[in-house]
Amino acid sequence: xxxxxxxxxxxxxxxxxxxxDLSLGVEKAERLVLFGPSGSGKTTVLRLIAGLEVPDKGxxxxxxxxxxxxxxxxxxxxxxxxxxVFQDLALWPHMTVQQNLMFxxxxxxxxxxxxxxxxxxxxNRVGLENRMQAKPHQLSGGEQQRVALARALVSRPSILLMxxxxxxxxxxxxxxxxxxxxxxxxxxxxxxxxxxxDQAETDLLASRVCRxxxxxxxx
Amino acid sequence: MGRTVxxxxxxxxxxVAVVAIAGLAPIAVMVFESVxxxxxxxxxxxxxxxxxxxFWPLFGNSIRLALATTTVCxxxxxxxxxxxxxxxxPLRSGLMWLLTVPFVLPPYFIALGWSRVVxxxxxxxxxxxxxxxxxxxxxxxxxxxxxxxxxxxxxxxxDGRLExxxxxxxxxxxxxxxxxxxxxxxxxxxxLVLAFLLAIGELSVPSFLRYPxxxxxxxxxxxxxxxxxxxxxxxxxxxxxxxxGVLVESAVLQNRVFTFRSIGRGLLIPLGxxxxxxxxxxxxxxxxxVILPLSxxxxxxxxxxxxxxxxxxxxxxxxxxxxxxAIAATILMxxxxxxxxxxxxxxxxxxxxxTLALFAIPGTVLSIGLVRLWNSPVTWFIYATPALxxxxxxxxxxxxTTRLSLAGFFLIPKTFDEAARLSGASWARRxxxxxxxxxxxxxxxAWLAAYILCLRDVPLALMTAPPGGDPLPxxxxxxxxxxxxxxxxxxxxxxxxxxxxxxxxxxRVIRAQAMPA
Numbered sequence: 001x002x003x004x005x006x007x008x009x010x011x012x013x014x015x016x017x018x019x020x021d022l023s024l025g026v027e028k029a030e031r032l033v034l035f036g037p038s039g040s041g042k043t044t045v046l047r048l049i050a051g052l053e054v055p056d057k058g059x060x061x062x063x064x065x066x067x068x069x070x071x072x073x074x075x076x077x078x079x080x081x082x083x084x085v086f087q088d089l090a091l092w093p094h095m096t097v098q099q100n101l102m103f104x105x106x107x108x109x110x111x112x113x114x115x116x117x118x119x120x121x122x123x124n125r126v127g128l129e130n131r132m133q134a135k136p137h138q139l140s141g142g143e144q145q146r147v148a149l150a151r152a153l154v155s156r157p158s159i160l161l162m163x164x165x166x167x168x169x170x171x172x173x174x175x176x177x178x179x180x181x182x183x184x185x186x187x188x189x190x191x192x193x194x195x196x197x198d199q200a201e202t203d204l205l206a207s208r209v210c211r212x213x214x215x216x217x218x219x
Numbered sequence: 220m221g222r223t224v225x226x227x228x229x230x231x232x233x234x235v236a237v238v239a240i241a242g243l244a245p246i247a248v249m250v251f252e253s254v255x256x257x258x259x260x261x262x263x264x265x266x267x268x269x270x271x272x273x274f275w276p277l278f279g280n281s282i283r284l285a286l287a288t289t290t291v292c293x294x295x296x297x298x299x300x301x302x303x304x305x306x307x308x309p310l311r312s313g314l315m316w317l318l319t320v321p322f323v324l325p326p327y328f329i330a331l332g333w334s335r336v337v338x339x340x341x342x343x344x345x346x347x348x349x350x351x352x353x354x355x356x357x358x359x360x361x362x363x364x365x366x367x368x369x370x371x372x373x374x375x376x377x378d379g380r381l382e383x384x385x386x387x388x389x390x391x392x393x394x395x396x397x398x399x400x401x402x403x404x405x406x407x408x409x410x411l412v413l414a415f416l417l418a419i420g421e422l423s424v425p426s427f428l429r430y431p432x433x434x435x436x437x438x439x440x441x442x443x444x445x446x447x448x449x450x451x452x453x454x455x456x457x458x459x460x461x462x463x464g465v466l467v468e469s470a471v472l473q474n475r476v477f478t479f480r481s482i483g484r485g486l487l488i489p490l491g492x493x494x495x496x497x498x499x500x501x502x503x504x505x506x507x508x509v510i511l512p513l514s515x516x517x518x519x520x521x522x523x524x525x526x527x528x529x530x531x532x533x534x535x536x537x538x539x540x541x542x543x544x545a546i547a548a549t550i551l552m553x554x555x556x557x558x559x560x561x562x563x564x565x566x567x568x569x570x571x572x573x574t575l576a577l578f579a580i581p582g583t584v585l586s587i588g589l590v591r592l593w594n595s596p597v598t599w600f601i602y603a604t605p606a607l608x609x610x611x612x613x614x615x616x617x618x619x620t621t622r623l624s625l626a627g628f629f630l631i632p633k634t635f636d637e638a639a640r641l642s643g644a645s646w647a648r649r650x651x652x653x654x655x656x657x658x659x660x661x662x663x664x665a666w667l668a669a670y671i672l673c674l675r676d677v678p679l680a681l682m683t684a685p686p687g688g689d690p691l692p693x694x695x696x697x698x699x700x701x702x703x704x705x706x707x708x709x710x711x712x713x714x715x716x717x718x719x720x721x722x723x724x725x726x727r728v729i730r731a732q733a734m735p736a
Contacts, residue, residue: 076640078641078645080641083641088632090637103639104644107639108642108643
């Protein structure tokens with residue numbers, strides 16, 4: 001049984017068809033890499049799963065629940081149990097690392113004490129326990145990547161979506177963070193959907209690869 | 220997303236309701252009453268107006284004055300804006316802010332200043348001032364900053380790489396002519412339309428300089444003859460012109476949003492040996508349009524007795540002006556921020572169109588509508604209190620805070636909101652924890668701009684303030700009839716200080732905003 005199911009999904013932006021009748025299933029705890037050139041609709045797939053875009057046609061299911069279908073989102077993004085690491089990381093610049101992580105936990109009404117424990121554990125896990133009070137601009141590129149990853153995972157989502165998060169890093173740092181990610185995956189068991197156009201990242205992370213071409217995917 | 224009504228939908232409709240009550244309803248009532256007489260449809264007011272010998276000459280005068288003012292603003296403002304945005308002109312930032320000063324003061328200040336200059340030179344020279352020429356000079360000084368600042372903003376927003384690519388093939392005059400100006404054209408056109416609309420609706424300057432125009436007729440019918448029907452009929456052509464202007468803006472500009480960037484990004488024209496010449500021209504312009512009339516105006520203001528007299532005669536008006544403007548600015552900042560936030564993805568064009576139409580409608584027209592709508596025993600609590608004036612300010616200047624907020628939102632990556640949404644945050648939480656902290660400077664800018672605009676406003680202050688509760692611009696205008704020059708000069712100085720201090724803060728905030736984080 002698939003954890004995420006896209007069935008006949010199409011999406012256009014104005015005149016441009018980005019996805020045309022895409023069907024795709026992702027099993028629980030799978031590490032699926034969407035691989036393909038720019039403009040092939042990889043990011044759109046992530047945004048559709050997250051609920052940040054609405055499909056024009058077709059249906060999206062998460063854990064057997066229809067979350068979106070033909071022009072309508074039935075479940076809002078915040079209720080889909082999804083974490084996401086954006087391409088530009090989207091760390092809130094006016095908040096410290098701790099506040100960036102705390103934000104989602106408070107929104108989900110996690111007790112303050114428990115939230116603090118979770119944040120400490122998560123930052124410890126990504127090696128940033130000493131950087132809790134730093135603001136994003138005070139961190140290096142690699143540290144920012146790890147904060148974004150920690151923020152996405154701290155609320156323990158069942159699905160983690162990653163949109164080319166390592167594209168700006170050097171190979172050495174990429175390998176370190178990919179290995180961190182694999183460790184976190186085995187610890188938390190989330191379903192990973194990872195977008196990239198980099199073959200090396202695909203080799204490091206994928207348990208299955210979906211190659212996307214213009215408009216139509218070839219699984 | 221379910222069928223429950225979401226918080227943001229409720230807040231959006233509340234904001235729309237505020238704009239509708241403050242601005243659209245008065246205009247609708249006014250138009251309705253101009254065609255509804257004794258219980259049935261009638262165009263009698265319009266027939267009467269058109270058949271009077273005065274209407275067409277006044278209408279012609281209004282158009283002539285607005286066209287001449289717009290031409291002068293375009294001829295001076297566009298090159299000045301390009302020079303400020305794209306050249307290494309010395310002191311360009313200071314000169315630009317200095318040229319902005321007449322716009323933040325009540326328009327009749329410059330007219331009053333020129334009348335003092337003329338009085339010093341001799342009585343024979345006053346003919347040119349009290350008439351068409353004087354009106355064009357004064358209104359051009361007042362509305363020049365709109366053209367200069369919007370040209371500056373448009374030219375600064377042109378992608379520097381496009382200009383650099385052009386620079387590889389040709390000299391900077393060709394780059395300015397063929398790349399910068401065409402790409403800035405929508406913004407420049409918008410500024411010219413705005414200058415035209417503001418000039419055609421101006422009341423205080425033509426009435427002080429005794430040049431008969433349509434807003435003066437409308438005001439006289441309203442205030443002196445108490446003939447609402449005729450006042451309304453005279454106001455409706457002005458409202459219609461404003462609407463046409465905004466339609467042109469909407470078609471041409473398509474709600475492009477401008478953000479102020481720091482000076483000197485992209486192409487920077489080295490003026491070389493022309494630098495002193497260009498600096499001298501801009502300096503002379505600043506002296507002629509700003510420093511000379513304002514120095515003459517404030518020359519008598521610095522005696523202790525005049526200042527004491529001014530505070531005695533109008534101290535309460537000063538306090539009222541500041542309080543009313545501060546309250547209106549707070550409402551406008553909140554309303555503009557919420558409207559921009561709620562319509563940044565959808566409905567932006569409609570909100571921009573409506574708010575801009577209200578901005579372009581002359582204050583006299585809006586005031587007549589407000590008085591018509593709220594002058595009834597049931598709504599006395601609004602009509603007889605400063606609430607009416609604050610409603611007027613809200614309608615007239617909502618466009619400014621909405622557009623400033625929208626420009627601020629464009630600087631915040633969309634992913635910040637998306638990340639917060641995925642974290643499970645509600646709309647209100649995202650608004651207060653993400654958008655508000657990241658928009659502090661935008662909010663300060665919006666508040667200051669709204670405060671300055673409300674403080675300098677004359678028609679609304681004159682026509683909608685409650686009895687005995689007039690703000691300073693209206694008080695000065697009343698005292699000008701029989702007050703001694705030192706008293707008027709001191710009051711003008713107090714008013715100028717109340718406007719210029721926030722302008723100085725605004726300049727600092729914008730400069731800080733332009734600096735990279």
